[in-house]
Amino acid sequence: MQTPNQASIDANNLLGLSLLQTDATKHENVPSLAKALPSVYLVGDSLTRLDYHIRAAATWDDGRPVLARDVEFSLKLMFCPGLPNESIRNQYRFVQAVLTDPKSPQHFILVCQGQSPEYAHASGDFFVQSEAALDPQGTLRRYSLAELQRRPNTAPADSGLQAVARRYLAAGTAALAAWPGCGPYRLTQWKKDRYLRFQRKPNWWADQLQPVPFVLQAKPKQLDFVIIPDAATATLALRGGELDVYPLMPAREFNRLRHSTAAQAGLRFYTALSHNVVTAGFNTRRPILADALTRQALSRCFDATALLRATQLGDGQRTVGIISPSDRINYNDSLALIPFDLNGAASLLRQAGWRRTTGPAGGWYRPGPSATRQHLQLRVRYRANEDVFATVALQFRAAAAELGIPVLLLPTESGAFSQALQEGDFDVYVRILMGNPFVFNFTPILHTLGVGAGNSTGFSSSRADRLIEAIAAANGPARRARLLHRFQALMQQEAPLVPLFFVSTRVAAGRGLTGLHVNSLKPGYTVAAIERPPTSTPLP
Amino acid sequence: MNWLVFWRLARTGLAVWALASGIFLLSHHDLSGAARMATPDAADLPMSGSANPSATQQQATTRAILQRLGAGLPLFYLSRPPAAHPGQWHWNGRRNQYHRWAIALLHGDLGTSFRTGQAVTTQLSNALTLTLPLTGTAAALAVLAAIFLARRLAAGPWWQRPVRTALAGLHALPLFLVALALLLLLANPEALDWFPAYGFDQALDTDADFWTRVATYALHLALPVTALVITALPELTLQLDTALRHELRAGYATTARAKGLAEGAVIRHHAFRNAVLPTLTQVAELLPALVAGAVVVEVVFALPGMGSLLAAAAAARDYPVLVGGVLLTGTARLLALLLADVLYFWADPRIRWHV
Numbered sequence: 001m002q003t004p005n006q007a008s009i010d011a012n013n014l015l016g017l018s019l020l021q022t023d024a025t026k027h028e029n030v031p032s033l034a035k036a037l038p039s040v041y042l043v044g045d046s047l048t049r050l051d052y053h054i055r056a057a058a059t060w061d062d063g064r065p066v067l068a069r070d071v072e073f074s075l076k077l078m079f080c081p082g083l084p085n086e087s088i089r090n091q092y093r094f095v096q097a098v099l100t101d102p103k104s105p106q107h108f109i110l111v112c113q114g115q116s117p118e119y120a121h122a123s124g125d126f127f128v129q130s131e132a133a134l135d136p137q138g139t140l141r142r143y144s145l146a147e148l149q150r151r152p153n154t155a156p157a158d159s160g161l162q163a164v165a166r167r168y169l170a171a172g173t174a175a176l177a178a179w180p181g182c183g184p185y186r187l188t189q190w191k192k193d194r195y196l197r198f199q200r201k202p203n204w205w206a207d208q209l210q211p212v213p214f215v216l217q218a219k220p221k222q223l224d225f226v227i228i229p230d231a232a233t234a235t236l237a238l239r240g241g242e243l244d245v246y247p248l249m250p251a252r253e254f255n256r257l258r259h260s261t262a263a264q265a266g267l268r269f270y271t272a273l274s275h276n277v278v279t280a281g282f283n284t285r286r287p288i289l290a291d292a293l294t295r296q297a298l299s300r301c302f303d304a305t306a307l308l309r310a311t312q313l314g315d316g317q318r319t320v321g322i323i324s325p326s327d328r329i330n331y332n333d334s335l336a337l338i339p340f341d342l343n344g345a346a347s348l349l350r351q352a353g354w355r356r357t358t359g360p361a362g363g364w365y366r367p368g369p370s371a372t373r374q375h376l377q378l379r380v381r382y383r384a385n386e387d388v389f390a391t392v393a394l395q396f397r398a399a400a401a402e403l404g405i406p407v408l409l410l411p412t413e414s415g416a417f418s419q420a421l422q423e424g425d426f427d428v429y430v431r432i433l434m435g436n437p438f439v440f441n442f443t444p445i446l447h448t449l450g451v452g453a454g455n456s457t458g459f460s461s462s463r464a465d466r467l468i469e470a471i472a473a474a475n476g477p478a479r480r481a482r483l484l485h486r487f488q489a490l491m492q493q494e495a496p497l498v499p500l501f502f503v504s505t506r507v508a509a510g511r512g513l514t515g516l517h518v519n520s521l522k523p524g525y526t527v528a529a530i531e532r533p534p535t536s537t538p539l540p
Numbered sequence: 541m542n543w544l545v546f547w548r549l550a551r552t553g554l555a556v557w558a559l560a561s562g563i564f565l566l567s568h569h570d571l572s573g574a575a576r577m578a579t580p581d582a583a584d585l586p587m588s589g590s591a592n593p594s595a596t597q598q599q600a601t602t603r604a605i606l607q608r609l610g611a612g613l614p615l616f617y618l619s620r621p622p623a624a625h626p627g628q629w630h631w632n633g634r635r636n637q638y639h640r641w642a643i644a645l646l647h648g649d650l651g652t653s654f655r656t657g658q659a660v661t662t663q664l665s666n667a668l669t670l671t672l673p674l675t676g677t678a679a680a681l682a683v684l685a686a687i688f689l690a691r692r693l694a695a696g697p698w699w700q701r702p703v704r705t706a707l708a709g710l711h712a713l714p715l716f717l718v719a720l721a722l723l724l725l726l727a728n729p730e731a732l733d734w735f736p737a738y739g740f741d742q743a744l745d746t747d748a749d750f751w752t753r754v755a756t757y758a759l760h761l762a763l764p765v766t767a768l769v770i771t772a773l774p775e776l777t778l779q780l781d782t783a784l785r786h787e788l789r790a791g792y793a794t795t796a797r798a799k800g801l802a803e804g805a806v807i808r809h810h811a812f813r814n815a816v817l818p819t820l821t822q823v824a825e826l827l828p829a830l831v832a833g834a835v836v837v838e839v840v841f842a843l844p845g846m847g848s849l850l851a852a853a854a855a856a857r858d859y860p861v862l863v864g865g866v867l868l869t870g871t872a873r874l875l876a877l878l879l880a881d882v883l884y885f886w887a888d889p890r891i892r893w894h895v
Contacts, residue, residue, distance in 0.1 A: 084657070086604040087579045090597060153604050169657060192656070192666070193844035193852075228738050228842045232720060236737040240729045262730060415857055418576050453598045 014185040020124030021215040024519040054106040068108035072098040073131035079148035082165030133180035184218030198223040218528040249506040255313040270518035275435040280498040285458040295495035297348035301399040303340035304500040315504035321488035332488040377406040381426040384411035389430040421456040459496035552874040560867040567859040574857040575605040651860040660864040671833040671845035678768035686776035694784035711774035719767040719840040738842035783815035827876035
């Protein structure tokens with residue numbers, strides 16, 4: 001099974017709840033199924049205890065209360081053999097045990113290995129499942145969480161665990177409409193790759209809360225999600241009133257409609273700066289790209305301003321680093337944007353030891369180790385079928401050609417692209433990095449530990465490693481912001497990545513709708529808070 | 541004749557099996573691509589809080605995924621030994637991926653999709669229920685219209701030149717252009733809003749009466765079918781028209797005219813059967829497309845049929861679905877070739893098979 005995409009996470013959010021959720025209006029994590037954010041207790045120097053209470057009113061569809069046992073069951077279910085959860089397990093391996101409280105069945109403590117300010121956020125970020133519905137015999141109770149986590153792949157099959165896995169998979173494929181949830185909606189109709197229909201539960205437990213927190217609001221009575229692969233078709237459906245909301249709209253369609261008077265009459269247009277940044281990355285393992293000066297020179301060959309204009313049609317924003325300019329505290333605005341400056345690039349190349357030769361085999365050369373000669377020529381890889389990446393790559397090639405650097409473009413199929421990145425089969429790549437304003441953990445993409453895993457540039461520097469570790473462990477927003485400012489300055493200097501610009505989330509919606517709360521977080525709007533003044537048809 | 545057909549069928553079956561086996565072995569030779577699809581993209585990782593897998597942990601995860609996908613077993617009966625002992629092949633016995641797949645296939649089980657966990661046969665049959673009416677209607681209409689039009693054109697009416705030019709023009713248009721043009725002309729509130737742009741079976745799931753549902757169905761299929769007919773028609777018509785005109789210049793046509801037959805009768809009773817041979821091959825070419833679906837039309841009109849299923853399976857390295865799809869389209873193609881041979885035999889009894 002593939003990793004869940006954003007659309008499936010959004011759909012799951014309607015069916016189930018997690019302990020904590022992101023409040024798009026406040027841009028912070030707030031309690032959802034939990035009564036309050038967990039109390040954090042550090043034990044010694046290697047353990048953290050997170051103390052949670054589930055809301056007393058929270059119930060499953062059958063009226064049973066949501067209990068600490070359900071949370072324990074959900075965590076164990078992730079590690080149950082036979083379920084395709086291999087990669088998600090890595091995310092929750094830090095929770096070692098769930099201590100339930102016999103006196104208070106809705107109170108529990110998560111014992112976590114290690115100490116990190118991010119644990120409080122990360123520990124509440126999974127959907128809680130009903131033990132009574134999925135494991136009525138209590139099979140998983142026979143195992144501790146640690147036992148399941150340590151269970152090797154080669155362990156002999158256990159019939160009890162297999163039965164739980166089968167039951168879970170069967171519930172997911174056959175009887176989704178009867179899925180035991182504690183969320184506000186029920187999936188009543190669906191066809192794979194076509195559409196999903198959610199109906200609001202008439203008596204949902206959170207309706208009794210006074211006041212109803214924003215993350216537990218669920219206003220539409222019925223929500224239809226339809227899958228339309230082609231942007232032109234989706235735009236026609238939106239214009240024809242068959243759709244109410246078109247999220248993540250492509251720039252060109254959005255811009256065309258926004259400037260059409262006919263469309264303006266029926267639609268409203270929203271944009272918000274997202275946390276996704278179009279980035280070029282250098283393969284620092286290549287001898288020609290191993291030094292920062294060469295990388296700095298090449299980063300001056302990207303005309304980010306023109307690219308932003310050409311691909312985003314006015315939305316989006318340039319940036320100095322991989323932290324969004326909308327994050328005013330953490331964004332380092334004292335740094336200057338990297339200019340598009342070919343003369344500057346040429347002089348940096350000369351500083352890096354390159355010399356330009358003319359003639360038929362002309363180009364930039366410098367002496368390499370053991371009497372070899374390095375030739376500066378680059379292969380740029382990006383996902384095929386992505387106009388934005390193709391435009392960036394073409395612009396880079398044109399600029400490099402002016403300097404006399406040959407550039408070969410390699411548009412690559414998505415799966416082959418991931419493989420090429422992992423194997424380091426590229427000189428420069430162009431892609432989008434997805435960020436968020438809560439977690440600043442750059443270990444996977446820029447730390448030495450990530451080399452061979454997610455760090456596809458192969459960048460490794462002890463200074464950067466120390467800074468990344470300090471950011472991950474920083475307690476207090478002020479200290480973290482200071483460290484992040486230093487990190488952005490260091491990254492601009494080292495230039496393993498060239499963050500070009502942040503893109504905008506674009507949402508077009510019927511004029512009559514209110515409460516979309518278009519924001520910088522995924523999926524860009526809050527579907528459950530949408531309201532429509534009386535009269536009309538179904539939703540997105 | 542019967543045993544000849546049987547012999548050909550057996551050979552076809554063998555060829556399909558060899559094709560599917562080839563695809564299976566090639567695709568399952570290296571499942572790491574499929575495993576990579578099941579691991580989160582590094583560009584997404586800062587999202588996931590404490591998710592901080594080191595390279596070794598990630599390798600362990602990949603190994604676990606590979607084991608789930610069935611890569612724990614050797615691929616085939618024979619395997620090449622590790623590079624340390626070159627030259628010695630290892631016999632794996634029946635405990636291998638290919639043997640399991642082949643046995644399951646003989647029981648009608650194509651396995652489960654890597655991507656969704658659904659049975660491949662369910663996915664294929666779901667897609668076929670949408671694709672067959674679409675491509676079947678389009679193929680039937682295109683063939684009938686081509687026969688009708690070519691017969692009229694061959695008779696040499698005054699409008700033959702402009703129509704031939706128009707057909708040649710249409711032939712040059714790619715399918716996506718035709719589909720988009722139809723959509724923007726006939727399902728656009730800013731032009732003519734006659735047809736729905738999408739939403740095929742949502743409309744069918746409502747509790748309307750039978751005839752309303754049939755009408756909705758027809759309305760939703762009208763544009764995709766038209767797009768397919770428009771792109772298939774010119775090739776069929778122009779080919780048949782040329783063949784007819786060629787036959788009409790032959791001696792037997794002149795004799796028929798000398799007997800006093802009208803031009804229409806000469807075409808119908810004498811020339812058509814001789815001219816139709818190349819068209820039979822063309823029609824047989826259409827058959828595999830019937831089950832393979834039409835990706836472009838499916839994407840433009842949001843119809844999730846075989847074309848999009850197979851394209852998505854290829855992009856997601858969902859090998860069981862891909863192998864199932866290849867098996868299905870391969871069978872259709874080989875059967876179509878067989879059918880073309882049988883039809884040739886019917887059209888021209890002088891043709892003989894040589895075994």
